Amino acid sequence: MFLSARKLAVSAFALGLVATPALAQDATTIARAETVRDRAMASNIALDYITQLTTRFGPRPAGSRSEQDAAAWAADYMRAHGFQNVRIEEFPLVGWERGEESASVVGDHPQRLVVAALGHSPGTNGVIEAEIVRFTSLEALNAAPAGSLAGKIAFVDAGQMVRMQDGAGYGPLTRIRGAGPSAAASKGALAFIMRSAGSDDHRMPHTGTTRYVDGRVPVPGFALSAPDADQLSGLVARGQPVRVRLSSTAHTYETHSQNVIGDIVGRTRPNEVIVLGSHMDSWDLGTGAIDDGAGGAITLGAAKAIADSGRRPARTIRVVLYGSEEVAQPTDTGNGGGAYLRGIGNAVDNHIIAGESDFGADRVYALGLPPGAQGSDFARAAAEVLYPIGVLTSQEPEMHGGADVGPLAGAGVPVFGLAQDGTRYFDLHHTADDTLNKIDPSQMSQNVAAWAGLVWLIADSDVDFRAMRATEGAGAH
Amino acid sequence: MFLSARKLAVSAFALGLVATPALAQDATTIARAETVRDRAMASNIALDYITQLTTRFGPRPAGSRSEQDAAAWAADYMRAHGFQNVRIEEFPLVGWERGEESASVVGDHPQRLVVAALGHSPGTNGVIEAEIVRFTSLEALNAAPAGSLAGKIAFVDAGQMVRMQDGAGYGPLTRIRGAGPSAAASKGALAFIMRSAGSDDHRMPHTGTTRYVDGRVPVPGFALSAPDADQLSGLVARGQPVRVRLSSTAHTYETHSQNVIGDIVGRTRPNEVIVLGSHMDSWDLGTGAIDDGAGGAITLGAAKAIADSGRRPARTIRVVLYGSEEVAQPTDTGNGGGAYLRGIGNAVDNHIIAGESDFGADRVYALGLPPGAQGSDFARAAAEVLYPIGVLTSQEPEMHGGADVGPLAGAGVPVFGLAQDGTRYFDLHHTADDTLNKIDPSQMSQNVAAWAGLVWLIADSDVDFRAMRATEGAGAH
Numbered sequence: 001m002f003l004s005a006r007k008l009a010v011s012a013f014a015l016g017l018v019a020t021p022a023l024a025q026d027a028t029t030i031a032r033a034e035t036v037r038d039r040a041m042a043s044n045i046a047l048d049y050i051t052q053l054t055t056r057f058g059p060r061p062a063g064s065r066s067e068q069d070a071a072a073w074a075a076d077y078m079r080a081h082g083f084q085n086v087r088i089e090e091f092p093l094v095g096w097e098r099g100e101e102s103a104s105v106v107g108d109h110p111q112r113l114v115v116a117a118l119g120h121s122p123g124t125n126g127v128i129e130a131e132i133v134r135f136t137s138l139e140a141l142n143a144a145p146a147g148s149l150a151g152k153i154a155f156v157d158a159g160q161m162v163r164m165q166d167g168a169g170y171g172p173l174t175r176i177r178g179a180g181p182s183a184a185a186s187k188g189a190l191a192f193i194m195r196s197a198g199s200d201d202h203r204m205p206h207t208g209t210t211r212y213v214d215g216r217v218p219v220p221g222f223a224l225s226a227p228d229a230d231q232l233s234g235l236v237a238r239g240q241p242v243r244v245r246l247s248s249t250a251h252t253y254e255t256h257s258q259n260v261i262g263d264i265v266g267r268t269r270p271n272e273v274i275v276l277g278s279h280m281d282s283w284d285l286g287t288g289a290i291d292d293g294a295g296g297a298i299t300l301g302a303a304k305a306i307a308d309s310g311r312r313p314a315r316t317i318r319v320v321l322y323g324s325e326e327v328a329q330p331t332d333t334g335n336g337g338g339a340y341l342r343g344i345g346n347a348v349d350n351h352i353i354a355g356e357s358d359f360g361a362d363r364v365y366a367l368g369l370p371p372g373a374q375g376s377d378f379a380r381a382a383a384e385v386l387y388p389i390g391v392l393t394s395q396e397p398e399m400h401g402g403a404d405v406g407p408l409a410g411a412g413v414p415v416f417g418l419a420q421d422g423t424r425y426f427d428l429h430h431t432a433d434d435t436l437n438k439i440d441p442s443q444m445s446q447n448v449a450a451w452a453g454l455v456w457l458i459a460d461s462d463v464d465f466r467a468m469r470a471t472e473g474a475g476a477h
Numbered sequence: 478m479f480l481s482a483r484k485l486a487v488s489a490f491a492l493g494l495v496a497t498p499a500l501a502q503d504a505t506t507i508a509r510a511e512t513v514r515d516r517a518m519a520s521n522i523a524l525d526y527i528t529q530l531t532t533r534f535g536p537r538p539a540g541s542r543s544e545q546d547a548a549a550w551a552a553d554y555m556r557a558h559g560f561q562n563v564r565i566e567e568f569p570l571v572g573w574e575r576g577e578e579s580a581s582v583v584g585d586h587p588q589r590l591v592v593a594a595l596g597h598s599p600g601t602n603g604v605i606e607a608e609i610v611r612f613t614s615l616e617a618l619n620a621a622p623a624g625s626l627a628g629k630i631a632f633v634d635a636g637q638m639v640r641m642q643d644g645a646g647y648g649p650l651t652r653i654r655g656a657g658p659s660a661a662a663s664k665g666a667l668a669f670i671m672r673s674a675g676s677d678d679h680r681m682p683h684t685g686t687t688r689y690v691d692g693r694v695p696v697p698g699f700a701l702s703a704p705d706a707d708q709l710s711g712l713v714a715r716g717q718p719v720r721v722r723l724s725s726t727a728h729t730y731e732t733h734s735q736n737v738i739g740d741i742v743g744r745t746r747p748n749e750v751i752v753l754g755s756h757m758d759s760w761d762l763g764t765g766a767i768d769d770g771a772g773g774a775i776t777l778g779a780a781k782a783i784a785d786s787g788r789r790p791a792r793t794i795r796v797v798l799y800g801s802e803e804v805a806q807p808t809d810t811g812n813g814g815g816a817y818l819r820g821i822g823n824a825v826d827n828h829i830i831a832g833e834s835d836f837g838a839d840r841v842y843a844l845g846l847p848p849g850a851q852g853s854d855f856a857r858a859a860a861e862v863l864y865p866i867g868v869l870t871s872q873e874p875e876m877h878g879g880a881d882v883g884p885l886a887g888a889g890v891p892v893f894g895l896a897q898d899g900t901r902y903f904d905l906h907h908t909a910d911d912t913l914n915k916i917d918p919s920q921m922s923q924n925v926a927a928w929a930g931l932v933w934l935i936a937d938s939d940v941d942f943r944a945m946r947a948t949e950g951a952g953a954h
Contacts, residue, residue: 055711058588066587110543111535111764114909202679203763203909227912231764234532234913286680287588287708432591432680435704436711 024461025381032460033385036309037453041389046301046448047441049077050294050361053280054287054436062281062324062334063095063255070280074260074296074321081304083262083319089343090258093324093334096120098207098284099249103193103222106243109235113228115193116285116431117250118177118221119209119327128153128190128220129245134236138176141183150188153244156180157233160226161199167359167422173197177223178211185218191246192221195229200427203227207283207430212329220248257281257323259336259343264307266316266459273316273347274458275354275413276303276451279325279336279404286434290425294439294447295357296321302451306459313459315352322404325358341407351413353458353465354405357451360428361444362421364391367454368398370414372468378457385453389446391418414465418450501938502858509937510862513786514930518866523778523925524918526554527771527838530757531764531913539758539801539811540572540732547757551737551773551798558781560739560796566820567735570801570811573597575684575761576726580670580699583720586712590705592670593762593908594727595654595698596686596804605630605667605697606722611713615653618660627665630721633657634710637703638676644836644899647906650674654700655688662695668723669698672706677904680704684760684907689806697725734758734800736813736820741784743793743936750793750824751936752831752890753780753928756802756813756881763911767902771916771924772834773798779928783936790936792829799881802835818884828890830935830942831882834928837905838921839898841868844931845875847891849945855934862930866923868895891942895927 022029057070071088078086096119103113106129132155133148135141141156156176161169177197184192196206205223224232235242260280266272278295282288296319303317322336333339341348353370367386373379374395383393400406401415409415421443428434457463499506534547548565555563573596580590583606609632610625612618618633633653638646654674661669673683682700701709712719737757743749755772759765773796780794799813810816818825830847844863850856851872860870877883878892886892898920905911934940 051711055708055715056586058582058586058708105535109533109535201914203681203912204679227764227910227914230914231532231535231912234528238532287704433704435680435708437678437704437707 022461023377024457024463025377029457029461030381030384032309032311033453033456036306036456037385037389037449039309040302040305040452041445041449043301043305043448045081045304046297046444049300050289050297050439051436053293053296054289058287059284060280060282060288061095061284062327063093063257067257067281067323071258071260071321071323074280078260078262078319082307084265086262088258088260089339090256091334091339092256093328094252094332095255096252096327097250099123099251101248101250103244103246105235106245113232114203114205114225115222115228116205116207117248118223119207120212120217120252120329121181121210121221121248121250122217123248123250124191124220124246127245127247129243130190131241132232132236132244134233138179138183144187147188149184152189153191153193154184154187154189155232156194157229158195161197161426163199163423163426165421165423166419167426169199170197170426174208177208181210181217181219181221182213189219191219194223196223196225198226198426198429198431201226202433204431204433207285209327220246222246257334257336259323259340260321262319264303264312264317266314267312268314270316271350273318273351274455275318275320275351275405275408276455277320277322277404278357280321281324281326283326283430285432287436288434289436289439290360290428290434291430292358294361294444298357298361298444298447298451301448302455305448305452306456313456315459317455317459325403337404337407341411348408348411348413351408353414353416354401354408355416355418356402356404357418357447358402358404359420359422360425361439361447362424363443363446364418364420364450366392366394366419368394368396368417368419370416370465370469371397371399372472373465376468378463381457382454385457386450389449391450414469418454420447499938500854501934501940502854506934506938507858507861509786509788510930510933513783513933514862514866514926516786517779517782517929518922518926520778520782520925522558522781523774523921526777527766527774527916528913530770530773531766535764536761537757537759537765538572538761539804540570540734544734544758544800548735548737548798548800551757555737555739555796559784561742563739565735565737566816567733568811568816569731569733570805571729571809572732573729573804574727576600576728578725578727580721580723582712583722590709591680591682591702592699592705593682593684594725595700596684597689597694597729597806598658598687598698598725598727599694600725600727601668601697601723604722604724606720607667608718608720609709609713611710615656615660621664624665626661629666630668630670630723631661631664631666632670632709634672634706638674638903640676640900640903642898642900643896644903646676647674647903651685654685658687658694658696658698659690666696668696671700673700673702675703675903675906675908678703679910681908681910684762686804697723699723734811734813736800736817737798739796741780741789741794743791744789745791747793748827750795750828751932752795752797752828752882752885753932754797754799754881755834757798758801758803760803760907762909764913765911766913766916767837767905767911768907769835771838771921775834775838775921775924775928778925779932782925782929783933790933792936794932794936802880814881814884818888825885825888825890828885830891830893831878831885832893832895833879833881834895834924835879835881836897836899837902838916838924839901840920840923841895841897841927843869843871843896845871845873845894845896847893847942847946848874848876849949850942853945855940858934859931862934863927866926868927891946895931897924
């Protein structure tokens with residue numbers, strides 16, 4: 001039956017007569033996916049989008065006028081490129097503005113330090129000047145005696161992040177960034193400073209959000225660039241007290257953000273939705289090229305390549321440019337992924353799969369599929385399409401997908417991941433150096449091709465990842 | 478005669494009896510130079526010096542308190558390391574302070590730009606906001622009709638500097654930096670901005686001094702980082718007028734700088750002086766590690782390795798840590814090299830040779846000797862000592878030496894050069910990114926070794942570069 005069904009599908013497709021979707025592993029479906037992949041590789045829409053987005057709007061902090069203007073423009077861009085049902089979905093959030101900030105060493109070795117306040121950090125309400133106490137880990141800070149940092153500034157220098165393809169060094173440093181200010185405050189400190197969560201050696205502090213306790217960040221938090229962390233640690237190593245002066249006018253404010261949503265409506269199963277996307281907001285220091293204008297460029301480019309293929313796929317492909325990924329607190333509702341999930345209501349059950357692109361624009365090297373899909377006919381079809389452009393199919397299931405599709409994943413929507421080379425991602429991430437010239441157009445094109453080829457297989461077949469997940473362990477589909 | 482003189486010298490040295498200096502090409506002199514070279518390679522004094530200098534004093538703008546404090550410390554450092562006649566030679570100069578500065582695009586595409594005022598640029602006296610007019614060369618700016626830039630800001634984007642081992646791309650860009658503000662002013666412009674004279678792609682503007690006309694820089698001048706120049710050129714390319722807002726509180730002030738001078742006094746010909754050195758001032762944005770704490774570290778380290786060799790050389794080796802190299806105008810007296818020349822008076826005739834290290838700390842690859850020394854026995858001896866550590870002897874004579882020894886060269890003192898790999902120098906030069914972590918200790922050690930080996934050959938021989946120059950063309954010495 002399996003063989004005859006396949007034959008039927010092939011011949012039906014050859015005639016172009018039936019509305020029934022094919023199996024992903026059909027030779028015709030694969031051949032079409034390969035064609036779409038190669039068209040996508042040659043398309044320049046991703047480069048056009050990222051160039052316009054970063055040049056016109058510069059930084060796009062969540063809730064800012066710039067993010068709002070960029071969203072309106074992106075909606076027009078989608079419409080102009082044939083997307084349907086283009087809409088903007090607003091949601092409220094607590095925004096954060098950096099204002100002005102400075103840091104310096106005072107005393108015998110006076111010199112400026114290059115710092116960036118951490119997202120949602122409060123301002124210093126004037127100047128904080130105090131002796132620093134250095135720790136080499138969050139654990140060491142947590143182990144400091146109660147009250148031992150009264151009137152001081154906690155400084156955590158956990159050493160330089162190591163570059164890795166999968167960015168594995170980032171996680172431990174985000175724990176320091178998230179918990180540092182509250183840990184410092186719990187010991188009586190006036191402020192918290194840390195070596196940036198970044199792998200570069202440049203004078204570039206890496207911002208990023210820190211975590212609320214009881215609805216706020218308890219003391220101001222700052223990230224030092226790597227050379228400035230070296231400098232401060234070098235001064236501490238001289239054995240004399242080191243005093244630092246900090247000032248920041250950072251503050252929160254009530255605002256709104258928005259998702260931009262557009263569809264390539266499916267030919268025969270329009271209610272079955274494949275959600276692609278990325279976040280449109282960026283940090284305020286750079287122009288958000290790699291984080292994450294690139295993800296919008298890649299997913300828009302892939303969807304557009306499919307739309308332009310001469311055959312509209314069976315299922316609907318939706319691109320969501322999420323608002324407010326960067327600054328939202330884990331517990332609040334001010335993030336685009338959550339707003340999207342709330343907006344779709346019961347339609348979540350029609351969401352076949354979701355994937356986000358949020359790791360720069362360097363080449364894709366691995367495909368992660370939902371649990372149960374490993375070793376399936378679909379996985380083999382995907383490998384046939386993706387292997388020629390350097391993408392292996394991982395045996396490890398993709399569970400969470402990322403911050404934007406996390407809410408969908410939590411609501412039961414299967415997610416996939418196209419893992420990208422992140423070796424240089426954390427050199428640039430959350431810094432002023434995240435700019436258009438860091439995009440490698442040829443690697444970004446490979447991304448677009450990988451997304452287009454893979455999504456075609458899902459969109460023009462009846463592959464059912466929920467069913468595969470349900471039968472996981474019972475053998476390949 | 479030649480051979481017997483050489484033999485005599487060798488045997489006399491072997492007995493350690495005579496005060497007469499050897500020929501540089503004596504086997505014993507060469508062997509001692511090799512020993513000094515290898516000791517220097519293993520020494521850590523250069524790394525200690527550069528670490529302390531940059532950590533304790535941070536940026537050291539000419540005429541600043543920081544430069545003055547660093548000079549006092551360096552004098553103590555020299556004394557503690559056995560230098561004699563250590564002295565500080567003060568001289569007046571017009572200093573320049575950056576103050577606070579900002580730049581942004583205003584209008585439909587509002588965003589901050591990362592800029593640095595050019596040295597000696599006046600402040601904006603409030604805010605300058607005007608439309609920019611873009612040029613792709615200084616020549617194009619010079620060709621603009623008279624008055625055509627009235628009320629506007631001139632922007633020269635001559636493209637990105639190409640990385641080269643010898644830094645050849647820098648010269649043309651310094652002409653833009655030097656002449657840009659006056660060229661802009663001559664057409665009526667309110668201000669001048671340019672793509673930085675730098676080869677990196679980071680968000681790092683490269684400052685540097687611009688030139689006076691009638692005793693002042695006529696309009697404020699700024700350098701944009703490479704991504705910001707891209708951004709501004711990208712906005713101009715959209716075809717709409719682009720307005721930029723500039724502010725700067727930069728200003729000049731009367732102050733003084735100083736040279737720090739210390740000697741390893743010669744054993745038998747103490748009045749014959751070999752001058753090594755580099756400038757101690759730095760730009761204000763970084764901590765002046767590669768420009769030019771490194772040069773002091775290298776030349777001090779080389780002199781110290783010679784002093785510690787167990788045999789004091791015949792001639793005096795002098796290390797000069799010059800004040801105020803960066804900000805001086807070509808026509809004024811506020812630079813350390815000129816002050817040193819004035820200070821020595823007629824003793825200039827006893828100056829055998831001078832050399833400066835001012836191109837970072839990456840490896841030395843070529844030796845340039847004064848005119849007439851090419852192909853000489855001295856050159857062959859130098860090659861014997863330097864070739865094993867990767868230094869070729871150039872056939873091109875060294876004429877000027879650099880900014881610090883330029884005044885000596887102008888007064889007839891022969892100069893040499895040890896050319897360094899400058900491939901990454903202009904990534905960092907004059908930026909906030911010029912920090913200690915950019916020093917590669919192993920390459921800096923090779924520098925110290927090259928300087929020590931070469932200087933030994935000059936200091937413990939009677940090589941006479943003036944005589945070689947006088948007989949240039951009359952055959953090798």
